[in-house]
Amino acid sequence: MKANVGSIDRVLRIVLGIALIALTLAGTIGAWGWIGVLPLATGLIKVCPLYSLLGMSTCATQKS
Secondary structure (H helix, E strand, O other), X not given: OOOOOOHHHHHHHHHHHHHHHHHHHHOOOOXXXXXXXXXXXXXXXXXXXXXXXXXXXXXXXXXX
């Protein structure tokens, strides 16, 4: 799959994912915090399936 997650989007996804998982492990939020695995995974692999379905990309365009 072609990468469709840009650098700022990627950092935000990773930070959000780690924060949700950490809060879940600390017992601050309930089990729904495991949803943080999704933004963490999409940030690490640089591909968001929803962006692909919608034809979106936050990657910078390359100039020729």
